[in-house]
Amino acid sequence: MYDPYISRALSRNQPDVASYWQSITPPGKHFDALQTDISCDVLVIGGGYTGLNCAYELANTHQRNVVLVDALQPGWGCSGRNGGFVLRGTGRLGLSQLVTKFGLDTARLFHQEYGEAIARVNQLIVAGNIDCQQQPVGYYKIAHKAGMAADLARQATFLQQQFGYQAQYLDTRQLQQQVVRHRQAHAALSFPDCYGLNPLALAHGYARMASEAGATLYGQTPVNRLKRRNGVFEVATPEGIITAKKLVLATNAYTAKGLYPALNNSCLPVLSSVIVTEPLNSTQLQQLNWQQNSIMMDTRTLKYYYRLLPDNRILFGGRGAITGKAAANPIYAQRLLAALKRCFGGLEQLTYQYQWSGWVGVSFDDLPRVCSPEPDLFYAAGYCGSGLSYSTLAGKRLAQLVAGQPLPALPIYQSTLPRFPMSAFRRQGQQLYYHWGRFKDHFL
Numbered sequence: 138m139y140d141p142y143i144s145r146a147l148s149r150n151q152p153d154v155a156s157y158w159q160s161i162t163p164p165g166k167h168f169d170a171l172q173t174d175i176s177c178d179v180l181v182i183g184g185g186y187t188g189l190n191c192a193y194e195l196a197n198t199h200q201r202n203v204v205l206v207d208a209l210q211p212g213w214g215c216s217g218r219n220g221g222f223v224l225r226g227t228g229r230l231g232l233s234q235l236v237t238k239f240g241l242d243t244a245r246l247f248h249q250e251y252g253e254a255i256a257r258v259n260q261l262i263v264a265g266n267i268d269c270q271q272q273p274v275g276y277y278k279i280a281h282k283a284g285m286a287a288d289l290a291r292q293a294t295f296l297q298q299q300f301g302y303q304a305q306y307l308d309t310r311q312l313q314q315q316v317v318r319h320r321q322a323h324a325a326l327s328f329p330d331c332y333g334l335n336p337l338a339l340a341h342g343y344a345r346m347a348s349e350a351g352a353t354l355y356g357q358t359p360v361n362r363l364k365r366r367n368g369v370f371e372v373a374t375p376e377g378i379i380t381a382k383k384l385v386l387a388t389n390a391y392t393a394k395g396l397y398p399a400l401n402n403s404c405l406p407v408l409s410s411v412i413v414t415e416p417l418n419s420t421q422l423q424q425l426n427w428q429q430n431s432i433m434m435d436t437r438t439l440k441y442y443y444r445l446l447p448d449n450r451i452l453f454g455g456r457g458a459i460t461g462k463a464a465a466n467p468i469y470a471q472r473l474l475a476a477l478k479r480c481f482g483g484l485e486q487l488t489y490q491y492q493w494s495g496w497v498g499v500s501f502d503d504l505p506r507v508c509s510p511e512p513d514l515f516y517a518a519g520y521c522g523s524g525l526s527y528s529t530l531a532g533k534r535l536a537q538l539v540a541g542q543p544l545p546a547l548p549i550y551q552s553t554l555p556r557f558p559m560s561a562f563r564r565q566g567q568q569l570y571y572h573w574g575r576f577k578d579h580f581l
């Protein structure tokens with residue numbers, strides 16, 4: 138599997154993602170490769186939610202002549218292969234940590250921004266008439282051990298009192314009766330505006346909207362090299378050179394070493410892995426009593442996330458291998474299946490039918506950035522595995538930055554991603570973090 142930590146470039150000869158989403162989603166519009174030299178006002182590299190939303194906004198709201206290229210097809214990266222959890226937030230810092238770091242007023246601004254991200258996803262789905270199988274709202278953070286229950290109860294009070302956000306605490310009995318019969322859940326915190334959808338259908342919808350708004354999209358067009366000449370960017374692709382006044386990097390965790398090293402060194406690509414089971418039969422479903430296809434994530438350091446899909450399969454995700462080379466090793470899917478069976482009873486015979494993984498971009502300080510590291514060059518990256526809703530808004534923020542408009546007064550819009558200290562040893566650090574996480578989740 139392509140590994141941005143070691144590869145100098147992303148080629149267009151990548152295998153298809155054999156995901157559940159690929160199997161159930163009608164093909165999106167196919168975008169041909171660029172085959173000649175062209176010029177534009179703004180070039181967006183990367184056709185995930187970030188790039189597609191940036192291109193859409195630039196064409197639709199700012200009337201820019203914008204071109205977007207993806208090395209494969211739009212949605213090939215994380216955006217077409219994620220869990221489909223529309224969550225409130227990004228990065229890895231909760232609101233209480235944001236209060237400690239930046240103060241209550243700034244944390245409230247973050248909370249507002251996160252709410253706007255979900256609202257934007259919802260608005261675009263309506264505006265673009267995107268059929269992405271939105272499920273009813275219902276997201277539960279699950280206390281994986283008894284000691285976390287009091288913590289969730291405190292979080293509920295904190296969110297209600299400081300942010301006016303109606304998160305609700307559920308004790309074990311309420312959770313078992315109202316949400317799902319779960320063997321490892323000691324309490325839960327419910328978030329009233331989060332839900333699950335089909336992420337690939339969403340990516341296809343965003344691509345169509347960007348194209349219809351006037352952006353020109355090319356697939357199978359990897360950028361191999363960028364340089365500045367005479368005040369403009371000259372960007373080399375296999376069959377054409379693109380000359381652009383401004384450049385947006387929306388390549389996130391898929392940024393190869395050789396494309397823009399400053400971004401590659403500030404964004405650790407980490408594999409998130411997913412299995413999707415065969416459909417549950419009626420006895421299994423009855424036993425689980427999983428309500429409303431709600432989505433869940435636990436309080437572990439090395440988290441598991443899961444949802445019941447509309448066709449009664451369970452999607453179960455968590456940490457994957459460390460390197461691209463090891464990504465396809467079945468041991469990771471088997472571990473996920475074993476963890477699933479520890480959570481839910483009566484599924485001893487259940488097997489998985491789909492397994493895949495993708496690279497999420499983790500930043501050194503657990504926060505993303507939307508920024509301009511040098512004149513006329515922009516990027517948004519580092520969502521730390523929680524980027525479905527936020528990347529949709531980040532694309533709009535990028536477009537505003539390109540157009541010279543002010544952004545909300547948030548720290549993530551005021552600096553670039555910090556470089557990892559000793560960035561050549563990021564993977565060794567990740568390995569140590571996984572050991573520590575496993576120890577903490579079991580014993581502390």
Ligand SMILES: Cc1cc2nc3c(=O)[nH]c(=O)nc-3n(C[C@H](O)[C@H](O)[C@H](O)COP(=O)(O)OP(=O)(O)OC[C@H]3O[C@@H](n4cnc5c(N)ncnc54)[C@H](O)[C@@H]3O)c2cc1C
Nearest residue numbers: 183185186187208214215216219220221222360495524525
């Ligand atoms: C398994 C998995 C599960 C996840 N589940 C969730 C979830 O449930 N909820 C949630 O909020 N987040 C989730 N995430 C994270 C979320 O999917 C991402 O944060 C989000 O999709 C990032 O979007 P993006 O546009 O920034 O990047 P991407 O979607 O990764 O897009 C980057 C694009 O850049 C292109 N590219 C890279 N280099 C080049 C180049 N040189 N030339 C041309 N194109 C290039 C790639 O082909 C790719 O299409 C998950 C991620 C994974 C992997």
